Amino acid sequence: MNASSTRIRSQLLRYGFIGLLAVVIARVTYVQHADATLPSIAAKQWDATQTIMPMRGSIYDANGDQLAFDMPAYDVDIYPSGVAKSGAAVAQAVASGIASIVGAPTQFMDKEMKRSGWVQIYPYLVNVTLAHKDQLVALFHKYGLDNDINPTEIYDRMYPDGRFASEVVGFVDQTGQGAAGVELEYNKWLNGIPGTEKFQQDAAGNPLPFHPVVTKPVHNGDSVYLSLNASIQHYAEEALAVIKQRFTPEHATIIVSNPNTGAILAMATLPNYNPNDYWKFPSSTLDTNWAISDPFEPGSTFKIVTLTGALATHAISLNQTYMSGVDYVNGVPIHDWNIWGWGRITYREAMMLSSNVGFIHIGQAEGPLTLAHYIHLYGMDKPTGIDLPGEGTSILFNPHNINAVDFATTTFGQGLAVTPIQQMQEVDAVANGGRLLTPYVVQKVVAPNGKVVYNRRPRFVRRVAPKAIMKEIANVMVEDVSVYPGIDTAAAIPGYSVAGKSGTANIPDPKTGTYYANRYNLSFVGFVPANHPRIAIIVTVSDPHNTAQFGNDVASPAAAFVMSKTMQYLRVPPQGKTGTNPFADVSVKPYAPVPNVTGLSVSRADTVLKAAGFAVASIDHTGTVTRQWPAVGTREAQGTQVVIASSSSTALTGRVKVPDLRGMPMVEAVSVCSLLGIELNPVGDGYVSAQSLPAGRIVPLGTKLTVHFSPVAARE
Numbered sequence: 284m285n286a287s288s289t290r291i292r293s294q295l296l297r298y299g300f301i302g303l304l305a306v307v308i309a310r311v312t313y314v315q316h317a318d319a320t321l322p323s324i325a326a327k328q329w330d331a332t333q334t335i336m337p338m339r340g341s342i343y344d345a346n347g348d349q350l351a352f353d354m355p356a357y358d359v360d361i362y363p364s365g366v367a368k369s370g371a372a373v374a375q376a377v378a379s380g381i382a383s384i385v386g387a388p389t390q391f392m393d394k395e396m397k398r399s400g401w402v403q404i405y406p407y408l409v410n411v412t413l414a415h416k417d418q419l420v421a422l423f424h425k426y427g428l429d430n431d432i433n434p435t436e437i438y439d440r441m442y443p444d445g446r447f448a449s450e451v452v453g454f455v456d457q458t459g460q461g462a463a464g465v466e467l468e469y470n471k472w473l474n475g476i477p478g479t480e481k482f483q484q485d486a487a488g489n490p491l492p493f494h495p496v497v498t499k500p501v502h503n504g505d506s507v508y509l510s511l512n513a514s515i516q517h518y519a520e521e522a523l524a525v526i527k528q529r530f531t532p533e534h535a536t537i538i539v540s541n542p543n544t545g546a547i548l549a550m551a552t553l554p555n556y557n558p559n560d561y562w563k564f565p566s567s568t569l570d571t572n573w574a575i576s577d578p579f580e581p582g583s584t585f586k587i588v589t590l591t592g593a594l595a596t597h598a599i600s601l602n603q604t605y606m607s608g609v610d611y612v613n614g615v616p617i618h619d620w621n622i623w624g625w626g627r628i629t630y631r632e633a634m635m636l637s638s639n640v641g642f643i644h645i646g647q648a649e650g651p652l653t654l655a656h657y658i659h660l661y662g663m664d665k666p667t668g669i670d671l672p673g674e675g676t677s678i679l680f681n682p683h684n685i686n687a688v689d690f691a692t693t694t695f696g697q698g699l700a701v702t703p704i705q706q707m708q709e710v711d712a713v714a715n716g717g718r719l720l721t722p723y724v725v726q727k728v729v730a731p732n733g734k735v736v737y738n739r740r741p742r743f744v745r746r747v748a749p750k751a752i753m754k755e756i757a758n759v760m761v762e763d764v765s766v767y768p769g770i771d772t773a774a775a776i777p778g779y780s781v782a783g784k785s786g787t788a789n790i791p792d793p794k795t796g797t798y799y800a801n802r803y804n805l806s807f808v809g810f811v812p813a814n815h816p817r818i819a820i821i822v823t824v825s826d827p828h829n830t831a832q833f834g835n836d837v838a839s840p841a842a843a844f845v846m847s848k849t850m851q852y853l854r855v856p857p858q859g860k861t862g863t864n865p866f867a868d869v870s871v872k873p874y875a876p877v878p879n880v881t882g883l884s885v886s887r888a889d890t891v892l893k894a895a896g897f898a899v900a901s902i903d904h905t906g907t908v909t910r911q912w913p914a915v916g917t918r919e920a921q922g923t924q925v926v927i928a929s930s931s932s933t934a935l936t937g938r939v940k941v942p943d944l945r946g947m948p949m950v951e952a953v954s955v956c957s958l959l960g961i962e963l964n965p966v967g968d969g970y971v972s973a974q975s976l977p978a979g980r981i982v983p984l985g986t987k988l989t990v991h992f993s994p995v996a997a998r999e
Contacts (some may be wrong), residue, residue, distance in 0.1 A: 337475025340504030356439030359408040365431035410439035432551035442558045450572045454558035479820035510546035518848040519551040522841040530827035536574040542711040542819040544741040545720035578700035584786030585696030592657035595748040598648040602630040612691045646694030655682035677701045714810040716750040718724035773839035777855025783809030807838035880913040921998040944971045964989045
């Protein structure tokens, strides 16, 4: 072997040794690295983390009774594809068994069991009770389908009183989050903060029998205490139940407050819902709290605002007089609700008798800018800020460009819209002497350890008017309820001084921009005892049936019921005698029955009616009275005009004089034409704006008179 071959072999051996050394080094490095990463790989395979769901906080009423709380429950996921592999007979038996256990329709469950993948069948397999969960697990075990069902422990929200105060309490949806009412508004407090824990699992992902380690503690939800008083809430809901049974309204609401703090003591609405089964109710019911959400035209309850501005700016005094009955605004006649008025009366009586004409004069004295300013001071130009979701706001006029007719109707609450809670805030301000307060339904929030984490205090917004002005308004409201002939005597409570005002307003038709015929919003606002108010109340009823369309006929009795029961519950002793007049020096015109003058001569009838305090409108000036309107015995305020027709030459020859119907509402126009023997052909809705034959023309009995109506004024 020569030297060259020896050198080559030596180099190959050297390279081979170096290569072998590199392999050894690489292997050592790999093993060392594997030793470092194997624990983390093992941890990923054997260690798992899961979320610990918090228990949602409870909701209590003002007396500490639970209105909502959590109970342990289960969400159950199933695997229909796995069930299907066991055959059609087993799949059918499982579907029928599930339906029977959870109360679901069999046909619905058959359809759901044809889905693929893991499914959660809502609402039947959500928030399942422990007993139903065990029955479902046993059903799947019976057919060897243990791996095709997966129950997860959660909490089920319970509302033990069902519909009670549902519009305030709200409900929790299928995700466990608040979806309405206090449940939504205070969700961040009620919801709590989830925790986490680590545990070891086997190859199938099942926990091994070792204690889990909590890495982040769970924080259960805080509890919320409402200002609602359960007893007063029951009175409000009982009153609404009577309204629903007797009048079947489209919707209605009653709110009761503490006017000295703004705390809401009761809030009830129709329709309402059961939060335990909220999915059974239409979204329109779930999403709408009529007490706060939708504005409505208030009618005469708004006269409080108009009167406040006029008195506070000294535009008028309550003892000034005006001629009631009809007022012409830019040529448009606007009548009082009784058509004829009460003759010359004071502005004090205008409030008591709810004279629209009087409030047109009052509004004109203060002007649009002043009225708009006091609407603002009363907080009616924006939401109140009540701690509930979905609050609506008002629809108001622009004071800089409103026309005279629209402003005239605005002064008595027609042509603008406010929410019931805005009016509640208004009445509270009158009752407490002029302080505008923010209404609220939650008084405190308490953590699981008992610490108060939020404590509500009354929130003063601004002063609306001096206390003396509010006292004047409160006094007139007392007269309206307790002094004859105040029109709101249905709200009187024996032994208590009640301040109140009812309202009646036409309901607008959004499609036509006019008003519906014979559809009204009826309402009442007030407080008691008037001298030291403990509660204030608003009742609103939309489109009631089977009744006279006046707030005093529907809303006032409901308010009286709630106020009377609440005074007894609060142990407020009665004072004075029923019917006691605290303002005996005030001169008002009494009501009296219309006397029967049929059979009398026209001249004699004129004398009798005037002696009884009524005005007279004679269709004929001679002959014997054969017909009269209003009907005999009807109680009317003195000064009301009585229409009489006689057997004079025009009647005997079969002819009659056409009356002047302008400004009359439809029901009165029909009555007068029927009295005279004229056939009325109505066009439109509301109040008479024009007639086809001029007043005073002599026409044959049975003549057809076309009368055009338009919504230029409210009835009250």
